[in-house]
Every structure is written in structure tokens, then in C-alpha cells.
Amino acid sequence: MPLPPSELHFTIHGTGGEGGQGQGSGHGGHGGVGEGPTVNFNYGNKEEERKKIIDWFSPINFFLRQADITQMREKGTGGWLLANPVFKKWESGSGSTLWCCGIPGAGKTVLASMVVGHLGTKFTGKNIGVACMYLNHKEVDNQTPSRLLAGLWRQLVLDRDIGSIAENLYKQHWEKGTVPSLEEVVNVLNSSLKEFSQVFVIVDAMDEYPEFQREILLQKLAVMGINVNLMITSRPNISPEASLPNLETLDIQAAPEDIQAYINAQIKLSPRLSKHIQKKSVLREQIHAKITEAVDGMFLLAKLHIASLITKSSIGAVQDALTKLPKDLHDSYDVAMQRIEAQDKEDQEIAHSTLIWVANAKRPLKVSEMEAALAIKPGDRSLNEDYLLDIGTILATCAGLVIVDEKCSVVRLVHYTTQEYLDSIQAPKFLNAQTEITRTLLTVLAFDGFPDPLWNNCRATLPPLVDYSQYCLTHAAGQPEVQLRENLLEFLGRGFQWKKTMNPIRYSWGWKWNSLPWNYADWPSPASALWIAAATNLVNSTKSLLEGAALPQHSANQAIIIASYYGHTEIVRILLDKGDDVNTAKGRYGSSLQAAAQGGHTDIVRILLDKGADVNAAGGSLQAAAEGGHTEIVCILLDRGADVNARGGRYPRSLQAAAQGGHREIVRILLDKGADVNAAGGFYGRSLQAAAQGGHTDIVCILLDKGADVNAAGGKYGSSLRAAAQGGHTEIVCILLDKGADVNAAGGSLQAAAQGGHTEIVRILLDKGADVNVARGYYGSSLQTAAKGGHTDIVRILLDKGADVNAAGGSLQAAAEGGHTEIVRILLDKGADVNATGGRYGRSLQAAAQGGHTEIVRILLGKGADVNAAGGFYGRSLQAAAQGGHAEIVRILLDKGADVNAAGGESGRSLQAAAQGGHTEIVRILLDKGADVNAAGEEYGSPLQVAAQGGHTEIVRILLDKGADVNAAGGESGISLQAAAQGGHTEIIHILLDKGADVNAVGGFYGSSLQAAAQGGHTESVCILLDKGADVNAAGGFYGSPLKAAAQWGHTGIVHMLMEWGARVRALVEN
Structure with missing residues (x-):
């Protein structure tokens, strides 16, 4: 169904399919292309667009975690680290790496956050x-190398330009429903790193990161640049x-003075301990001495000991406890x-249930989720709020084993060693942990009204655990399959219905793609219970579904x-034993062999x-591997x-696939086996281009x-030289040029x-004879693209080499749009035409006005910019400023004679533009200057x-x-009443x-106001x-009648x- 034109702003719509973050989302390179959300770019609000790009590219936000950890640090502690000569050498150096290793519980994470704060302030x-x-070992699915590196980028672009590379990646991937590769993320990060004279990167808890990904992350961190100082904390075991x-x-251990500062703070916070010490002051010194001796440099032990002492009801009980303080973590636990x-x-049961959930959760639980998990009972049809416990009670x-990160509102175990302890003791009360969690999540997913698409209309109606319920079948594997057999089989039978409801919720409210099987891009429609069981590795359920039956139709x-x-070997064996076709092929991964490869x-x-799988079946198992x-x-x-040399798959040949991924050994193997080094086709054109880009x-x-042909054309980048140039790979650029690469080949390396x-x-390309004025492709001339990106040094270099400052495409407009004041001055000093036409904004003045760049607007007007020049997306500069909400620029333009009633552009007139954006002050200004209150526009009325x-x-x-x-x-809304009804604006x-x-x-799109309101629900x-x-x-109208509109949209x-x-x-009915 078409979306009304009036709603074609930057909107994301769940489409009933899955898309890649595949956070899969592969965001980060794991995930896939599916029926993802559709995007329409509205360039009207640059700050909103900037935020969308940042959130899309980097869903991991370490700012909140930093704030939470900083709150945990006791004021005045950690000074010893900042004064340490090894640390000071690292801090004052350039391109150096500091490895801070310490035993578990030594306080490494808090010290890391202190260093971040210290450097930020300094x-x-x-x-x-x-x-x-x-x-965090609990977030390994989320913390892929791509996402982690993107998380660094997110921090570095705070209050800075995000850069054209990120913007272009966003447009490229959104339109295709794909996600950035690891190499693309690295390129974006490197482009930001180069903008700083020096960068400090602090990585905490490297030992908690899985070994198979740790090496990838360390490799990327190691080559961030000579201006990057890297600090890593970990246990000594890596x-x-x-x-x-x-x-x-640098060895990390809790300093005695830090432990004493912490103890004093906790005593002050504890009315009971404070009262004991008031009666017997020597007790404070006894507490200090005994705890400091017992912890032996382990801050976590001090926390556990003081948590125990604050519960004691008498001075004698405190002293007795001091004589029995455990000296290792296991005993303290x-x-x-x-x-x-x-x-x-009752309190025991609350504690046991809490530990079960927090210790076994597949990701950190939110406070609201923890509270709901303890309130839900088997058979509940809704969340009974009368049973909700507040988090403080929980x-x-x-006993201090569970804490809350206040900023993130996340519940955690006090330390990752707590997880190791709970895993090791296998307490009888925890043996059915997975079953209890599965039972609760199945209860949530059977609540009245769910799954129901109408739930998508209001997030407030969703129980807190609906978000976490995506992990239900992960918890279900194994023992729960036996203990909850009938419940699980019943759920699997309606699993596709459940997924269809969850999908739009995930898109509408920011659920991030991850590697869970039910976010698989090619989830069948409808998915069988057997498919869901196979996807989620439910071995017992798979056997139950196949009991006494032949393999279902279409496998x-x-x-x-x-x-x-997904590597579920036992299920593959079961299905093959049942006679499944080993060469069946369908969907993204083609055959089973290709999927496994x-x-x-x-x-x-x-x-x-x-079992006879066809090694050369279409789709390309070799390419996949x-x-x-x-x-x-x-x-x-x-x-x-x-x-x-077989063709097929995402990459047309195996050699190109291996080259792009940087798999050197595989490249050698394939070449030794006769792979065609110049085979053409696919996204990168040739293997050489793929390697150069990566x-x-x-x-x-x-x-x-x-x-390999150094000048072979084709692929996304046109040539290998351009691929290397765009990625910033200087050494490869030099190699290609030395091998005869054409510096002026189509594609535009410069x-x-x-x-x-x-x-x-x-500089290298210009020295090799690159044409400084050639204009090609998306970027136009080199001067234009440098100006748009704000690369002042490159602008100067290009101008010194004879770049045409007034070449078609508009370098001045590009600089004005980006808000690059210095470049605007440089270009004007070099003779740029202040009234040159062309490009998206028509004129430089319009570009600056829309972006809110007041100083540039003044400069351009001072150089003779025509305040009433027409053209471009917004029609006039006044309209552009009004649409952007830039009141000061509106005043400047009006003072310079801007026509308040001039028509043209997307919004029709300046008053429409201001009204559309909700800019009340600008509406008043324009009306006071004589704007026609009833002037009509074609699209917006x-x-x-x-x-x-x-x-x-x-x-x-x-x-x-x-x-x-x-x-x-x-306009499209007919009259104002219909426009208000469409949006549901009752006042x-x-x-x-x-x-x-x-x-x-x-009139209008909906025919009547009633139809507009009915359609919108x-x-x-x-x-x-x-x-x-x-x-x-x-x-009349698009739907014919109000009743049809409401029925068609399910209201x-x-x-x-x-x-x-x-x-x-x-x-x-007839319709």
C-alpha cells in the first residue's frame, strides 16, 4: 500500500521481513540482507540525520557504561596509577601501548574509567x-569487532563532523538493506582518527573477550595509527x-590507601556500622587492618567483606566476623x-531467582525486566503488578552479589568472577535454572493479546520481558525440552506468528539485529515447527517432531x-537419517553445503x-568458505x-571472496589450484580491486x-587504484602506481x-600526473569533494595545483553546505563565484542558510550573494533558513531584502517551511514582515x-x-481539518x-477528514x-470510505x- 506523500520523511517501517548491526544486524558484519526497513532521506534536519547515522553505524554506546563505572569509583582513589612513571611515560608518548594486568577483582575496570575521565579533563x-x-563476557554476541570499533568512532565524532565516508556508507547500505563490513568500519574509524593530533584509546577486560575474536580486535587496534596511544586492561592469563x-x-592491584578510602566511605553510608564505631572508635582501625590484610590487593574482596560487616547487629558480631574474613574469592562467595x-x-527464594536470572541471562537484564521476571507465575495471562518487587528490595x-548500573538501568553480578563461582558450585537450587527461565518466557509469550499486531501501536502495553523473550528458545535447549515438552512443541507450532509480531516491534523501537536464528534473513513464510527447532538447536524437540513420521513435505x-x-551437527544427522535431500537449495545460503561452508x-x-552433496552446486560452497x-x-x-573458477554467490569467484576478506593463505591455495587472477564480475570487479579496497x-x-591487470576496470570502485585511494591505503596506492596504474583512469582516484x-x-596522485580538474561520478571534482568534507589542507593543495575554483558542481556550495568557514574564505579569495548555480541547493547562500551556518551566510552576503536567487531544493535562501529553524539567519536575510512571499522549492514558501518545521519564532518573524498567511503551495497547501x-x-x-x-x-491534505485528523491532533x-x-x-488524499482519522487509527x-x-x-479519497480505511489498516x-x-x-464486503 502506498504511503501518503505527506508522510515521506525519514521514516522506518517494519515490513514483516528481516533485515540487517545485524547488531547481522550483522551490524558488524554478521547478519544479512533481507526485507529490512525502507528509508526515505529527508535532508531537512541535518542534526536528526546525523543522529540516525551514528545510531545505525554504532549501536553500542560506551558513554553510559563510562558514567556508571565512574559513579562506582570512590573519590580520591586511583591517584597512584596517574603518578606511576610507566603510566606517565605512556601518557606523554605517542603511538605507545600500555598493558595493565591484574588479578581478578583488583579494580582494573574502575581504574580504566578513571583514566578516561582524567584524560578527557586534561x-x-x-x-x-x-x-x-x-x-563484557555477557555481551559477546553484541560486541563483535566491528561494533566495538564503531563504538570508538561514536565517541570520537562527539560534537564533530561525522565525515562523508560514514554518510556515504549509510546511504549505500540502507538502500540495499546491508551492513558495513569490518574493513568499512575500520576505514571510517581511521578517517576520524586522522582528524586528531593524538588519540587515547582505553580497552578494559580484554581477557573477557573470546579468543577467536580477540586476535581480530587486537590486530585492528594495533594498526590504528602512530597518533594513537592504546591502554588495555586484563587478567595476566592472556x-x-x-x-x-x-x-x-604495568601491574594493577588495589592500593592500601584506596581500600581504606573505600572502607571509610562505606562506613559513613551504613547507619549500623557508624553507630558501632561511635560507641567504640577503635573498631574503625580494626576494620581497616583486618580487611586490608585479608584482601591482599583485591578490591572486590574489600567490597564483599564490607557488605558482610554492615549486616552485623552488634560490635561483637563485627569483631567476630573480622577474625574469620576469607582471604580468597571463593570463600568470600x-x-x-x-x-x-x-x-x-521468601527472601531466599527472591535471591535464588535473581541469581538464576542474572547469571544465566544471555545479555544484561534491564531493571524492569528483572522486576517482571520475579513477578510472573506459570499460567499468568498478564503481568500482575501487585507482585512486582522494586529493585531495592531485590x-x-x-548479599552484595548483584548490583545495578544506574545510568544504563542494567542489573549485573558484582563481578565476572561471581559468574565463575556460580557456575562452579552447581547448587541444587540452580539445577533447573534454564527450565525456570524458559517457563517464564513462554508464559510471557502466551499473554492475552499476544502475539497481536495491534500491540505494535503502543509500546507502553508491552510487558518488560517481551524484549528479552527473543532468547526464549536459546534457554530452552536441553533439559527444558524434556521438562516442558508439550509447552515447547505447542509454541513451536505458532512460532512464525510470534515472529511476525516481534519483527515490526524490533524495527519500530530500535531492537537491534543480532545473530539469533530467529533473526535469520531467510526465515521461511510460514516457518514450520521443525525449521524453528532446527534453527535453534532444539535436538529433543526435533526428534519429537519427527517421531513416527516421514520428513514433512518440502523438507x-x-x-x-x-x-x-548454525553448525547444529546432531540435527543435521537426524534430518539426513530421515531422508532429507542433501542437495536441497533455497534462500540466501543456497544448499546445505554452502551454508555449512x-x-x-x-x-x-x-x-x-x-552423503553425496554436490560440491559444485550453484551458489558456491567454495566461494562461501x-x-x-x-x-x-x-x-x-x-x-x-x-x-x-566457478561463478556464483555474493562474490562471482572464490579468489575475489578470499582477497576481499584478507585471507592470504586461501588466496595462495586458490591460485595454486588455477584460479583466474583476472576473472571479472561482482561487487569489486576483480580480485585485485577487492584486495586493494580491503x-x-x-x-x-x-x-x-x-x-593481475593493474588497470582492469569495473566493480564498485572502477579501478583498483581508486579502491585503494578511497580506503586511504597509501602503501597499496604506491605499489599500484609503480606497477603502472593509470592515475587518470575512469573512476576518479584523486x-x-x-x-x-x-x-x-x-599528493602522491598529483605528483604522478593526476588531472586536478577532472570531474567524475558521485564526488564531482576533487576540489568539490574536498571542500564538502572539510579537508582544508587538500583544498589548498588542489588550488595550488590549478584546480578550477568555479568548475561545475560547486566547490563553494559544497563548503557552505558543510559549514567549513575557512574553506569558504579560501575559495572566495581564489575567485569563487558567490552566485554560481547548480547542485542540490542551487546557490551557496541557500546551502549555508539551510545548514544554519550564520558566519558563512554573512560572508557570502558580504561578497555579493543574491539574497533572492531562486533554484535548488528549497527554492530560496529564506525558505531554506526557515525550514531549518535558523531564526538569526532568517532575520539577516530579511534585513538584506529577502522576499518574504517568494514561491518555489519543496515547501512552497518560507512561511510554509517554518510552519512545517514547527518553528514558532520564525513564523512570527515572517508574518511581521508581511508573509501572506493564506499563500498556497502545490504539495503542502x-x-x-x-x-x-x-x-x-x-x-x-x-x-x-x-x-x-x-x-x-x-495540497495533498485537502483542508487543514483533514491534515489535523490525519495526525490525530485532537486539540x-x-x-x-x-x-x-x-x-x-x-478533497485531498483521504477525501474527507473522517477518512484521514480512521486510516490513522x-x-x-x-x-x-x-x-x-x-x-x-x-x-472518495484513497480508500473509498472511512470504514474501508479503518478496516484496511486493522483498526x-x-x-x-x-x-x-x-x-x-x-x-x-463487496470490496
């Missing part, structure tokens, strides 16, 4: 960046020296568990493919081949006769030595380097219509007070009706209009209401 106002990364040579090591067991039965039962939606992709599951690859870097699988497939210098050299801000590469549609009540009142015609027709509806708006006026608006005499059977309540008011049902 270098405020300087061109020095500070970024942090807090690794050795990063191999990836980070020449690092300095035993004491905490004994305190839990000493509580009354924490009080847990139950190709369950074997999804099982192969893509996932890197060697055992499954062997099983499938032994090469892309994933799975060397052993590549060798197996080649030994089984895989065609090394920055894989060694592979570039291998390919060139094997005869433009690409200028766009990325790669100054050294720009009158200013009153625009304000009514946007819900800007105050502006509606102002316009009516100035004589706006309440029944003026025009405005009342105002317009009180001013005489015709409730049955005909605005029940109160429908009631108001009916009470005022709206014709319930008015015909059941409104359908019943309209029928009660006499809406004719017969026409609807």
Missing part, C-alpha cells in the same frame, strides 16, 4: 581524542605481545551464599540448511559430502573436486606477481582520496494545513489570529472546528468528527464505532 579544548571500550609488540606492562541461606524463606536479598522449509549454517562448520561439511576464511574447508572442497597489501602483491581526506595520497498536519498547535493559533482561511483547499481539530472548519469538506479524533456531524459514509475499534454510527458494511 585535554579538554585540545585536538586530542579519548575513547573507551568496556568488554598475552597480547604477539599482536602488540613493544608494549609497556561461600560466606555471601551462607548469608542468603540464613534469610527467611538487591537487599542478594520442512529446508530445515537442514539452517541447521547446517559459510558458517565454518568443518564436521558438517564432511558429513554432507559423504573462501569468504569466511575457512582454510580447512577450502582444502576439503578442492580435494572433492570443487571448481576453483587494505590487504600482501595479497595485492601476490595477485600482481601472478599477473576524487576518492580527496573525499576521504587522505592528504598524502592526494496553506501554512495552516502544514501546521495542522505537524501538530503545531501554537502556530495554528497564530495563523488563525492573523486571518488564515480555515477552509482553504489545496487542533477542536480549534479548527471552533473556527468554522467544514467537517464534511471533500485515531479513535478520539473519529469521535470528535462524528459528534460534529461528519458523514460516516462519505465516499477494529474504529470499524465498530463507524458501524454503530451507520457506516454501510455491504460496500466493504
Whole structure:
């Protein structure tokens, strides 16, 4: 169904499919292309667009974690680290790496946050960046290398330009529903790093990061640049020296003075301990001495000990406890568990349930989720708030083992060693942990009204655990399958219905894509219970579904493919034993063999081949293995006769896939097996271009030595030289030029380097004869793209080399749009035409006005810019400033003679533009200057219509007070009343009706105001209009009648209401 044109701003719509963050989202390179959200770019609000790009590119926000940890630090502690000579050497150096290692519980995380805060304060106002990364074993699915590096970028672009590389990636991937690769993320990060004279990066808890990903992350951190100082904290059990040579090591342990400061603060916070010490002052010294001796440099032990002492009711009890303080973590945790067991039965149960949830959660739980989890009972049909416990009550039962991060509102175990302790003790009360969690989540997913698409209309109606319930089937694998057999099988039977409801919720409210199977891009429609069981590795459920039955028709939606992709070996065997077709092919990963190869599951690859899988089936198992870097699988497939030059898959050839991924060994193997080094096709055109784009210098050299054509054209970048130039890979650019790469080949290497801000590469290309004035492709001329990106040094270099300052495309306009004042001055000094036309904004003045760049507006006007020049997206500069909400610029332009009633551009006139944006002050300014209150625009109608549609009540009142015609027709909304009804703005509806708006006026997209309100699901608006005499059977508009509009959009309540008011049902049934 088409979306009304008036709603075509930057909107995201859940489409009932899955898309890639595949956070899959692969955001970060794991996830896929599916029926993701659709995007329409509205360039009207640059700050809003900037925020969307940042949130899309980097869903991990370490600012909140930093704030939480900073709050945990006791004031005055940690000074010893800042004064340490090794730290000071690292702090004052450049390009150095500091490894801070310490035993568990030594306080490494708090010290890391202190360093972040110290550096941020010390270098405020300087061109020095500070970024942090807090690794967490509970968030490994979320914290992929791509997302973590993107998280660094997010911090570095705070209050800075995000850069054209990020903007272009956003547009490129949104339109295709894809996500940035790891190399693309690295390129964006590197472009930001280069903007600083120095950058400090602090990475905490490297030992908590999985080994298979740790090496990738360390490799990327190691090559961030000579201006980056890196600090890493970890346990001593990992050795990063191999990836980070020449690092300095600093041992971390809790200083006695820090422990004493912490103890004093906790005593002050505890009324009970404070009272004991008032009676017997020597008790303070006894507490200090005993705890400091017992903890031996472990801050966490001090926390556990003081948590125990504050519960003691007498001085004697405190002293007795001091004589028995455990000196290791395990014993201290035993004491905490004994305190839990000493509580009354109800508090014990609360503590046990809390520990079960927090210790077994697949991601950190929100406070509201924890509270709900304890309140829900088996068989509940809704969340009974009478059973909700507040988080303070919950924490009080847990003996200090559970804490809350206040800023993030997340519940955590006090330390990751607490998780290790709970895993080790296997307490009888925890044996059914997974079953209890699964039972609760199944209860939530069976609540009344869920799954129901109508829940999507109001997030407030959703129980807190609905978000976490996406992990239900992850918890269900194993013992819960036996204990909850019937419940699970019943749920699997309706799992697709559940997923269809969850999908739009995830898109509408920011659910991030992750690697969970039910976010798989090719979820079948409808998915069988068997497919869902195979996807989620429910072995027992799979067996139950197949008991006494032949394999379902069509192999139950190709369950074997999804099982192969996720590496569920036992399920693959079960399905094959049932006679599943080993060569069945469908969806993103094609055959089972291709899926297993893509996932890197060697055992499954062997099983499938032994069962007769076609090694050369269309789709490309060899390409899939090469892309994933799975060397052993590549060798197996080649030994089984895989065609090394076969076409198919995302990359047309295996060699290109391996080259792009940087898999040097696989590249050598493929070449040795006869891979065509110059085979053409696919996204990157040739293998050489793929390697050049990825920055894989060694592979570039291998390919060139094997005869790769250095000037072969094609692919996204046009040439290998441009691919390397755009990525900022200086060494590869030099290699390609030395091998005869054409510096002026189609594709624009100079433009690409200028766009990325790669100054050294720009110099190299110019020295090699690059044409400084050639204009090609997306970026236009090199000068234009450098100006837009704000790369002042490159602008100067290009001008010195003879760049045409007035070449078509508009370098001045590009600089004005980006707000780059210095570049604007440079270009004007070099003779740029201040009134040159062209480009998106028509003139430089319009570009500056829309962006809110006041100083540039003054400069351009001072140089003779025509204040009333027409053209471009916004028509006039005044309209651009009004739309952007820039009141000061509006005043400047009016003072310079801007025509307040000039027409043109997207919004029609300046008054419409201001009314659309809800800019009340600007509306007043324009009216005071004589703006026509009833001037009509083609698309948006009158200013009153625009304000009514946007819900800007105050502006509606102002316009009516100035004589706006309440029944003026025009634009897509017909009249103002229809515009207000479409948005459900009831107060405005009342105002317009009180001013005489015709409730049955005909016209516009919806035909009538009642149809507009019915389509939008605005029940109160429908009631108001009916009470005022709206014709319930008015015909016309996009949907034909109000009843049809409400029915088509599933607004059941409104359908019943309209029928009660006499809406004719017969026409609807016939329709």
C-alpha cells in the first residue's frame, strides 16, 4: 500500500521481513540482507540525520557504561596509577601501548574509567581524542569487532563532523538493506582518527573477550595509527605481545590507601556500622587492618567483606566476623551464599531467582525486566503488578552479589568472577535454572493479546520481558525440552506468528539485529515447527517432531540448511537419517553445503559430502568458505573436486571472496589450484580491486606477481587504484602506481582520496600526473569533494595545483553546505563565484542558510550573494533558513531584502517551511514582515494545513489570529481539518472546528477528514468528527470510505464505532 506523500520523511517501517548491526544486524558484519526497513532521506534536519547515522553505524554506546563505572569509583582513589612513571611515560608518548594486568577483582575496570575521565579533563579544548571500550563476557554476541570499533568512532565524532565516508556508507547500505563490513568500519574509524593530533584509546577486560575474536580486535587496534596511544586492561592469563609488540606492562592491584578510602566511605553510608564505631572508635582501625590484610590487593574482596560487616547487629558480631574474613574469592562467595541461606524463606527464594536470572541471562537484564521476571507465575495471562518487587528490595536479598548500573538501568553480578563461582558450585537450587527461565518466557509469550499486531501501536502495553523473550528458545535447549515438552512443541507450532509480531516491534523501537536464528534473513513464510527447532538447536524437540513420521513435505522449509549454517551437527544427522535431500537449495545460503561452508562448520561439511552433496552446486560452497576464511574447508572442497573458477554467490569467484576478506593463505591455495587472477564480475570487479579496497597489501602483491591487470576496470570502485585511494591505503596506492596504474583512469582516484581526506595520497596522485580538474561520478571534482568534507589542507593543495575554483558542481556550495568557514574564505579569495548555480541547493547562500551556518551566510552576503536567487531544493535562501529553524539567519536575510512571499522549492514558501518545521519564532518573524498567511503551495497547501498536519498547535493559533482561511483547499491534505485528523491532533481539530472548519469538506488524499482519522487509527479524533456531524459514509479519497480505511489498516475499534454510527458494511464486503 502506498504511503501518503505527506508522510515521506525519514521514516522506518517494519515490513514483516528481516533485515540487517545485524547488531547481522550483522551490524558488524554478521547478519544479512533481507526485507529490512525502507528509508526515505529527508535532508531537512541535518542534526536528526546525523543522529540516525551514528545510531545505525554504532549501536553500542560506551558513554553510559563510562558514567556508571565512574559513579562506582570512590573519590580520591586511583591517584597512584596517574603518578606511576610507566603510566606517565605512556601518557606523554605517542603511538605507545600500555598493558595493565591484574588479578581478578583488583579494580582494573574502575581504574580504566578513571583514566578516561582524567584524560578527557586534561585535554579538554585540545585536538586530542579519548575513547573507551568496556568488554563484557555477557555481551559477546553484541560486541563483535566491528561494533566495538564503531563504538570508538561514536565517541570520537562527539560534537564533530561525522565525515562523508560514514554518510556515504549509510546511504549505500540502507538502500540495499546491508551492513558495513569490518574493513568499512575500520576505514571510517581511521578517517576520524586522522582528524586528531593524538588519540587515547582505553580497552578494559580484554581477557573477557573470546579468543577467536580477540586476535581480530587486537590486530585492528594495533594498526590504528602512530597518533594513537592504546591502554588495555586484563587478567595476566592472556598475552597480547604477539599482536602488540613493544608494549609497556604495568601491574594493577588495589592500593592500601584506596581500600581504606573505600572502607571509610562505606562506613559513613551504613547507619549500623557508624553507630558501632561511635560507641567504640577503635573498631574503625580494626576494620581497616583486618580487611586490608585479608584482601591482599583485591578490591572486590574489600567490597564483599564490607557488605558482610554492615549486616552485623552488634560490635561483637563485627569483631567476630573480622577474625574469620576469607582471604580468597571463593570463600568470600561461600560466606555471601551462607548469608542468603540464613534469610527467611521468601527472601531466599527472591535471591535464588535473581541469581538464576542474572547469571544465566544471555545479555544484561534491564531493571524492569528483572522486576517482571520475579513477578510472573506459570499460567499468568498478564503481568500482575501487585507482585512486582522494586529493585531495592531485590538487591537487599542478594548479599552484595548483584548490583545495578544506574545510568544504563542494567542489573549485573558484582563481578565476572561471581559468574565463575556460580557456575562452579552447581547448587541444587540452580539445577533447573534454564527450565525456570524458559517457563517464564513462554508464559510471557502466551499473554492475552499476544502475539497481536495491534500491540505494535503502543509500546507502553508491552510487558518488560517481551524484549528479552527473543532468547526464549536459546534457554530452552536441553533439559527444558524434556521438562516442558508439550509447552515447547505447542509454541513451536505458532512460532512464525510470534515472529511476525516481534519483527515490526524490533524495527519500530530500535531492537537491534543480532545473530539469533530467529533473526535469520531467510526465515521461511510460514516457518514450520521443525525449521524453528532446527534453527535453534532444539535436538529433543526435533526428534519429537519427527517421531513416527516421514520428513514433512518440502523438507520442512529446508530445515537442514539452517541447521547446517548454525553448525547444529546432531540435527543435521537426524534430518539426513530421515531422508532429507542433501542437495536441497533455497534462500540466501543456497544448499546445505554452502551454508555449512559459510558458517565454518568443518564436521558438517564432511558429513554432507559423504552423503553425496554436490560440491559444485550453484551458489558456491567454495566461494562461501573462501569468504569466511575457512582454510580447512577450502582444502576439503578442492580435494572433492570443487571448481576453483566457478561463478556464483555474493562474490562471482572464490579468489575475489578470499582477497576481499584478507585471507592470504586461501588466496595462495586458490591460485595454486588455477584460479583466474583476472576473472571479472561482482561487487569489486576483480580480485585485485577487492584486495586493494580491503587494505590487504600482501595479497595485492601476490595477485600482481601472478599477473593481475593493474588497470582492469569495473566493480564498485572502477579501478583498483581508486579502491585503494578511497580506503586511504597509501602503501597499496604506491605499489599500484609503480606497477603502472593509470592515475587518470575512469573512476576518479584523486576524487576518492580527496573525499576521504587522505592528504598524502592526494599528493602522491598529483605528483604522478593526476588531472586536478577532472570531474567524475558521485564526488564531482576533487576540489568539490574536498571542500564538502572539510579537508582544508587538500583544498589548498588542489588550488595550488590549478584546480578550477568555479568548475561545475560547486566547490563553494559544497563548503557552505558543510559549514567549513575557512574553506569558504579560501575559495572566495581564489575567485569563487558567490552566485554560481547548480547542485542540490542551487546557490551557496541557500546551502549555508539551510545548514544554519550564520558566519558563512554573512560572508557570502558580504561578497555579493543574491539574497533572492531562486533554484535548488528549497527554492530560496529564506525558505531554506526557515525550514531549518535558523531564526538569526532568517532575520539577516530579511534585513538584506529577502522576499518574504517568494514561491518555489519543496515547501512552497518560507512561511510554509517554518510552519512545517514547527518553528514558532520564525513564523512570527515572517508574518511581521508581511508573509501572506493564506499563500498556497502545490504539495503542502496553506501554512495552516502544514501546521495542522505537524501538530503545531501554537502556530495554528497564530495563523488563525492573523486571518488564515480555515477552509482553504489545496495540497495533498485537502483542508487543514483533514491534515489535523490525519495526525490525530485532537486539540487542533477542536480549534479548527471552533473556527468554522467544514467537517464534511471533500478533497485531498483521504477525501474527507473522517477518512484521514480512521486510516490513522485515531479513535478520539473519529469521535470528535462524528459528534460534529461528519458523514460516516462519505465516499472518495484513497480508500473509498472511512470504514474501508479503518478496516484496511486493522483498526477494529474504529470499524465498530463507524458501524454503530451507520457506516454501510455491504460496500466493504463487496470490496
